[in-house]
Amino acid sequence: MNQNELISNTILFVRQQLENAEGGHDWFHIERVYKNALLIAKEETCNLQIVQLSALLHDIADSKFHNGDETLGPKIARKFLESQNVSEQDINHVINIIENISFKGGNFEKNFNSIELDIVQDADRLDAIGAIGIARTFNYGGFKNRALYDPKIAPKLDMSAEEYKNSQAPTINHFYEKLLLLKDKMNTTTAKKIASQRHHFMENFLAQFYAEWEGEK
Ligand code: ADP
Ligand code: NI
Numbered sequence: 001m002n003q004n005e006l007i008s009n010t011i012l013f014v015r016q017q018l019e020n021a022e023g024g025h026d027w028f029h030i031e032r033v034y035k036n037a038l039l040i041a042k043e044e045t046c047n048l049q050i051v052q053l054s055a056l057l058h059d060i061a062d063s064k065f066h067n068g069d070e071t072l073g074p075k076i077a078r079k080f081l082e083s084q085n086v087s088e089q090d091i092n093h094v095i096n097i098i099e100n101i102s103f104k105g106g107n108f109e110k111n112f113n114s115i116e117l118d119i120v121q122d123a124d125r126l127d128a129i130g131a132i133g134i135a136r137t138f139n140y141g142g143f144k145n146r147a148l149y150d151p152k153i154a155p156k157l158d159m160s161a162e163e164y165k166n167s168q169a170p171t172i173n174h175f176y177e178k179l180l181l182l183k184d185k186m187n188t189t190t191a192k193k194i195a196s197q198r199h200h201f202m203e204n205f206l207a208q209f210y211a212e213w214e215g216e217k
Contacts, residue, residue, distance in 0.1 A: 001084065001085065003049055006049070006053075006084055006086070007049075007052055007053075007056075009084060010052075010053060010056045010057065010080070010084075011056060013080055014027065014030055014056050014057065014060060015027050017060045017061070017076070018030065018059075018060065021065070022065065022139070022140065022143050023136070023139045023143075024135075024136030024137070024139045024140050024143075025059055025062055025064075025065070029059065029127060029136070030055070030056060030058075030059060032127050032132065033055050033058065033059075033120070033123045033124050033126075033127050034052070034055045034056055034123075036055075036122070036123035036124075036126050036127065036191075037051050037052070037054075037055040037119055037120050037122075037123035038051070038052075039123075039190065040119045040122055040123055040188050040190045040191055041119050043188070043189070043190045044115055044118075044119060044188060044190075045115070046115045046116050046119060047093075047116055049090070050090060050093050050094060050097070050114075050116040051116050051119050051120060053081070053086075053090075053094050054093075054094050054097040054098060054101075054116060054117075054120045055120050055123060055124075057073075057077040057080070057081075057094060057098060058073075058097070058098050058101050058120060058124060059073070059124075060073050060076055060077060061073040061076055070099075073098055074095045074098050074099055077094065077095060077098055078091055078095055081094060093114065093116065096112040096114070096117070097112070097114070097116060097117045097120055097121075099112070100112045100117055100121075101117065101120060101121045101124055103125070103128070103178060103182070103185075118187035118188060119187075119188060121187060122186050122187050122188050122190075122191035123191070125182045125185065125186065125191070125195070126186075126191055126194055126195060126198065128178070128179060128182060129179055129182050129183070129195060129198040129199060129202060130197075130198030130199075130201050130202065131198075131201060133179055133198065133202065134179075134202065134205055137171055137174050137175070137179065138171055140171075140174075141170070141171030141174070146168060146169070146170055146171050147168075147170040147171070148170060148171055148172065149170045149171070149172040149209070149213065150170045151213075153169060153170055153173070172206075172209070175202065175206060179202060180199070180202065180203075182195065182199075183195040183196055183198075183199040
């Protein structure tokens with residue numbers, strides 16, 4: 001099978017897997033991450049096929065939507081890649097990326113390293129910030145029936161991901177828990193540049209949000 005065929009088969013497979021996904025973790029998220037990954041990869045020396053496959057397969061069964069099961073996504077990805085006769089070595093690399101890409105409250109020790117992981121992780125993180133990041137965050141909050149903001153529940157920086165998940169913390173808190181931390185976690189120069197601009201946009205958004213919350217004077 002040639003490389004183009006493998007990528008188009010993967011696209012078809014992922015679209016199908018994500019047919020009923022929540023708006024922030026749907027096929028369009030994957031498409032944006034894929035495009036970001038290609039953009040970043042242009043500036044790096046890397047195995048493009050690994051970048052493409054990992055970007056496409058990184059969220060096919062997010063544990064948030066599958067009772068916390070973190071093994072399901074990697075299992076489905078492996079089965080698919082085997083069906084496409086991808087080499088064992090490449091499958092292992094893609095699975096390692098999928099298992100190590102996530103933010104997990106920032107307390108997560110990466111136990112695998114590769115430039116391809118760095119690229120796809122940056123691409124995924126870029127989609128968590130800026131205008132799209134804001135939209136995805138409020139969409140997820142709505143999906144969880146959370147309040148937008150509650151001045152009585154001040155955003156807490158020191159809340160663990162687990163505590164947060166089980167709380168009814170308003171969606172604005174997620175900015176402090178994750179979104180505003182991402183710009184300093186980018187791996188590549190390309191992503192750092194884009195992240196800095198998107199970070200600035202989020203800071204402006206928050207300032208405007210709080211001002212409007214208080215009402216016009
Ligand atoms: P990662 O793949 O880095 O672990 P997630 O899948 O947890 O990231 O989050 C991706 C996006 O989903 C977040 O950037 C955010 O927009 C939304 N999201 C996830 N968890 C929450 C949450 N607790 N509150 C609001 N939005 C969330
Ligand atoms: Ni993702």
